[in-house]
Amino acid sequence: MSSQAELDNSELDRVIRSEYEAGFTTLVESDTLPPGLNEDVIRVISAKKDEPEWLLEWRLEAYRHWQTMQEPDWAHVSYPPVDLNAISYYSAPKSMEDRPQSLDEVDPELLDTYKKLGIPLHEQEMLAGVAVDAVFDSVSVGTTFKAKLAEAGVIFCSISEAVQEHPELVRKYLGSVVPKGDNYFAGLNSAVFTDGSFVYIPKGVRCPMELSTYFRINEANTGQFERTLIVADEGSYVSYLEGCTAPQRDENQLHAAVVELVALPGAEIKYSTVQNWYPGDKDGKGGIYNFVTKRGVAHDHAKISWTQVETGSAITWKYPSVVLRGDHSVGEFYSVALTRHAQQADTGTKMIHLGRNTKSTIVSKGISAGKSSNAYRGLVRMGPRAENARNFTQCDSLLLGDRCGAHTFPYIESKHPSATIEHEATTSRVSDDQLFLCRQRGIEPEKAISMIVNGFCKEVFKELPMEFAVEAGKLLEVSLEGAVG
Amino acid sequence: MLEIRDLHASVAGQPILKGLNLTVKPGEVHAIMGPNGSGKSTLANVLAGRDNYEITGGEALFDGKSLADMEPEDRARLGLFLAFQYPVEIPGVSNMEFLKAALEATRAAQGKEEWDSVTLLRKAREACKQVDLDAQFLKRGVNEGFSGGEKKRNEIMQMMLMEPKLALLDETDSGLDIDALQTVAKGVNSLRSPERGIVLVTHYQRLLDYIVPDYVHVLSGGKIIKSGGKELALELEQHGYGWLTGGQNGGNDKEDQTA
Numbered sequence: 001m002s003s004q005a006e007l008d009n010s011e012l013d014r015v016i017r018s019e020y021e022a023g024f025t026t027l028v029e030s031d032t033l034p035p036g037l038n039e040d041v042i043r044v045i046s047a048k049k050d051e052p053e054w055l056l057e058w059r060l061e062a063y064r065h066w067q068t069m070q071e072p073d074w075a076h077v078s079y080p081p082v083d084l085n086a087i088s089y090y091s092a093p094k095s096m097e098d099r100p101q102s103l104d105e106v107d108p109e110l111l112d113t114y115k116k117l118g119i120p121l122h123e124q125e126m127l128a129g130v131a132v133d134a135v136f137d138s139v140s141v142g143t144t145f146k147a148k149l150a151e152a153g154v155i156f157c158s159i160s161e162a163v164q165e166h167p168e169l170v171r172k173y174l175g176s177v178v179p180k181g182d183n184y185f186a187g188l189n190s191a192v193f194t195d196g197s198f199v200y201i202p203k204g205v206r207c208p209m210e211l212s213t214y215f216r217i218n219e220a221n222t223g224q225f226e227r228t229l230i231v232a233d234e235g236s237y238v239s240y241l242e243g244c245t246a247p248q249r250d251e252n253q254l255h256a257a258v259v260e261l262v263a264l265p266g267a268e269i270k271y272s273t274v275q276n277w278y279p280g281d282k283d284g285k286g287g288i289y290n291f292v293t294k295r296g297v298a299h300d301h302a303k304i305s306w307t308q309v310e311t312g313s314a315i316t317w318k319y320p321s322v323v324l325r326g327d328h329s330v331g332e333f334y335s336v337a338l339t340r341h342a343q344q345a346d347t348g349t350k351m352i353h354l355g356r357n358t359k360s361t362i363v364s365k366g367i368s369a370g371k372s373s374n375a376y377r378g379l380v381r382m383g384p385r386a387e388n389a390r391n392f393t394q395c396d397s398l399l400l401g402d403r404c405g406a407h408t409f410p411y412i413e414s415k416h417p418s419a420t421i422e423h424e425a426t427t428s429r430v431s432d433d434q435l436f437l438c439r440q441r442g443i444e445p446e447k448a449i450s451m452i453v454n455g456f457c458k459e460v461f462k463e464l465p466m467e468f469a470v471e472a473g474k475l476l477e478v479s480l481e482g483a484v485g
Numbered sequence: 486m487l488e489i490r491d492l493h494a495s496v497a498g499q500p501i502l503k504g505l506n507l508t509v510k511p512g513e514v515h516a517i518m519g520p521n522g523s524g525k526s527t528l529a530n531v532l533a534g535r536d537n538y539e540i541t542g543g544e545a546l547f548d549g550k551s552l553a554d555m556e557p558e559d560r561a562r563l564g565l566f567l568a569f570q571y572p573v574e575i576p577g578v579s580n581m582e583f584l585k586a587a588l589e590a591t592r593a594a595q596g597k598e599e600w601d602s603v604t605l606l607r608k609a610r611e612a613c614k615q616v617d618l619d620a621q622f623l624k625r626g627v628n629e630g631f632s633g634g635e636k637k638r639n640e641i642m643q644m645m646l647m648e649p650k651l652a653l654l655d656e657t658d659s660g661l662d663i664d665a666l667q668t669v670a671k672g673v674n675s676l677r678s679p680e681r682g683i684v685l686v687t688h689y690q691r692l693l694d695y696i697v698p699d700y701v702h703v704l705s706g707g708k709i710i711k712s713g714g715k716e717l718a719l720e721l722e723q724h725g726y727g728w729l730t731g732g733q734n735g736g737n738d739k740e741d742q743t744a
C-alpha cells in the first residue's frame with residue numbers, strides 16, 4: 001500500500017513543481033533610503049511626501065507605540081525573526097521624483113513591467129470598465145480612468161495624493177477601522193506606510209466601473225507597507241480588486257499592509273484580492289512575508305464582502321475581518337488559499353457581530369501541496385446586543401500528496417442566546433480514482449489536477465468579478481503546472 | 486485492433502492475470518463473463534493503464550502498439566475508452582467542462598476536427614437524450630450526487646461523444662433498472678460499427694439479449710478458460726461456472742496468490 005502513496009506523490013510532485021512567472025526584476029534607477037528604522041526615517045518619508053504636520057505626528061505616535069509591542073507568535077507559522085533594521089522603508093523609482101502629471105510621463109520601463117504582468121495602464125488597452133491604480137515599491141505610478149470616475153463624483157487615487165487633495169476625508173477615516181496601535185504589523189505600517197489607494201464613493205452612487213490596484217515589490221531589501229482606505233458613503237456601491245506580484249529573490253521580503261473599509265449605512269463594498277507574491281522556491285528559500293491587516297466596518301444595512309485568492313507569499317498571516325456594527329449589516333468572507341513547496345499560510349477571518357439581525361457567511365477553501373502548511377483561523381463573535389445574529393461557516397481543505405498539512409482553528413464566542421452559529425468542515429484529497437478518470441478520458445495530469453482544484457474552489461470563484469474569476473482560475477493552473485513536460 | 490498474448494499482470498504486487506489471450510478485431514463485440522474476483526476489472530484497468538496495474542509478462546497490443554509503457558491519456562487519445570464499474574465523482578467540475586477537456590484532448594490527437602462550443606453543446610445534448618439523461622446533468626458536477634444508474638448512463642453518454650475505437654465496458658449493466666438497461670443497450674448498439682471494437686464485461690445474460698455479442702469468453706483464475714458464441718452465455722446462465730472451473734470458484738483465491 002505504501003507504494004501507492006509513493007506513486008501518488010511523485011505524480012503530484014511533478015505537477016506542482018512549477019516556476020513563478022512574475023519573478024523578473026525591472027531595471028530602474030531608484031531612490032532608496034538606507035536600511036533601518038528610527039524617527040528620522042519616518043520624518044524623511046513624511047517630508048518626501050510633503051505631508052501635513054498632523055500626519056507626521058500620527059506616524060510618530062504610531063511608531064512610539066509600536067516600539068512597546070511584541071511580534072505575535074500565535075499563528076501556525078514559523079520563520080526566523082525578521083530583522084526590521086535590515087529593511088529599507090522607502091524606495092521609489094527615480095523617475096517618480098517629480099511626480100508625473102499623466103501616464104505619458106511615466107517611465108516606459110515601469111509601464112513595461114505592468115504590461116509584462118498583464119496590467120497595461122494605458123486606458124485604451126484596459127479591460128473595459130476597470131480603473132487601475134498601480135503601486136511600484138513604495139509609490140503609486142498612475143491611476144487610470146480618473147476623469148470618468150470624477151464625473152460620478154468617485155475619488156480614486158493614491159493615498160499620498162488623497163492626503164494632499166482630500167485631507168479632511170483622510171484625516172476623518174484613517175485609522176478609524178484599524179487603529180494605529182491595533183497590532184504589531186498594523187502599528188509598523190501606520191508609522192512607515194508609503195503609498196496605497198484611496199477610494200471615496202459619494203452617497204447613493206454606484207461606482208460605474210470595477211476599481212483595481214496592482215502592487216509590485218521590485219527593489220531588493222525593501223518592505224512594502226501600503227495603506228488602502230475605502231469609504232463608501234450611504235447607499236453607495238463599489239467593487240474593488242487588488243492584485244500583487246514580486247520578483248523572485250533569495251532573501252525574504254516583508255509586506256505589511258493595512259486595508260480599511262468603511263461601509264456607511266446601506267452601502268456595499270466588495271473587496272477582492274488575487275495575491276500572487278513570490279512564494280519562495282521549492283526548498284523554502286526567499287519569498288514574501290505577507291503580514292496584512294484588513295478590516296471593514298459595516299454600519300446599518302451595509303454589506304462588506306471579502307473574496308480572496310491567495311497563491312503566493314512564503315508566509316501569509318492575514319484575517320480580513322468585518323465589524324458588523326450596524327443593525328442588519330452583512331459580512332462575507334470567501335477564500336481560496338493555495339500553498340505548495342514550503343509555503344505557510346495562516347489565514348481566515350473575524351466576524352464581529354455587534355448589531356441586531358446581523359448576518360455573516362464564511363466559505364474557506366484551503367489547498368495544500370508539497371510540504372506546505374495551510375491553516376484556517378476564524379473568529380465569530382456575537383456581542384451582547386447581537387440579537388438574531390447568524391453565522392454560517394464552511395471550511396474545506398484539499399490535500400495534494402501526504403507531506404502537507406491542513407489545520408482548522410475556529411473560535412466562537414457568543415454573548416447572545418438568540419444567535420445561531422453553524423460550522424461545517426471537511427478534508428479531502430485529490431484521489432487516484434479522480435485523476436485516473438480524467439486521464440482515461442485523454443486529459444493530461446496537470447490539466448486534470450487544475451480542473452479538480454478549480455472545481456473545489458468553484459463556490460469562491462463565483463464571487464469574483466467575472467474577468468478576475470478567469471484570471472484566478474488561470475493563476476491556480478499556473479501555480480499547479482508541472483515544470484517537467 | 487486489440488491483441489493480448491499470454492498476458493500476466495499484477496495489482497499492487499499481487500499477480501492476478503496469469504496468461505490471458507484475447508484478440509478483438511474491428512467490428513466485433515466480445516463479452517467477458519466470469520466469477521467475482523476472477524480478474525475482469527483488472528484486465529480493463531491494465532488495458533487502460535491505471536497506476537499500480539502492472540504488466541509482468543506477455544503483451545497487449547492496441548493497433549499494433551504495445552500498451553505496456555504508454556501513459557493512460559495517450560491510450561485514450563489513441564481511442565481506447567473505459568466505462569468504469571464504479572464511476573467516481575469530481576465535485577465542482579461540471580460534466581460539460583469535463584467533456585470539453587476530454588474532447589479537446591482526444592479529437593485533436595485523432596486528427597478529428599475541433600468542435601466549437603455550440604457544436605459541443607448540441608452533440609452533448611443529443612448524447613444525453615440517447616441515454617435518457619436530462620440535459621441538466623451537463624451542468625452538474627461530474628457524477629456528483631448522481632444515482633448509481635445515472636452514473637452508468639453518464640459513462641455511456643461520454644462514450645457516445647468520444648466515439649472511441651475500442652470501448653471497454655465494465656459491468657455497465659449492473660445497477661440499471663430494466664428500462665435503463667434497454668436505453669444503455671440501444672446506445673451501445675448505435676455505436677456498433679465495422680471500425681469499432683467493443684468488450685463488455687457482464688455477469689448477466691440479460692444484457693446480451695440486447696447487445697448480441699460475436700464472442701463470449703469465460704475468465705477464471707486470471708485466464709480465459711472457455712470461449713464460444715453467444716449461446717455460451719445461455720449455458721452459463723443455466724449451469725453456472727462450476728462445470729468449467731472444476732468446482733473451484735475461479736476467483737483469485739489464496740492458493741493462487743501465495744506466489
Ligand SMILES: Nc1ncnc2c1ncn2[C@@H]1O[C@H](COP(=O)(O)OP(=O)(O)OP(=O)(O)O)[C@@H](O)[C@H]1O
Pocket residue numbers: 496497499501519520521522523524525526527528736737
Ligand atoms: N489494489 C489491490 N490490491 C490487492 N488485490 C487487489 C487489488 N485490486 C484488486 N485486487 C484483487 O484482484 C482480484 C481481481 O479483481 P477484479 O476486480 O479484477 O475482479 P472482477 O473479475 O472484476 O470481479 P467482479 O465480478 O466482482 O467485479 C480480486 O481478488 C481482488 O481482490
Ligand SMILES: [Mg+2]
Pocket residue numbers: 525526527570655656
Ligand atoms: Mg469487476
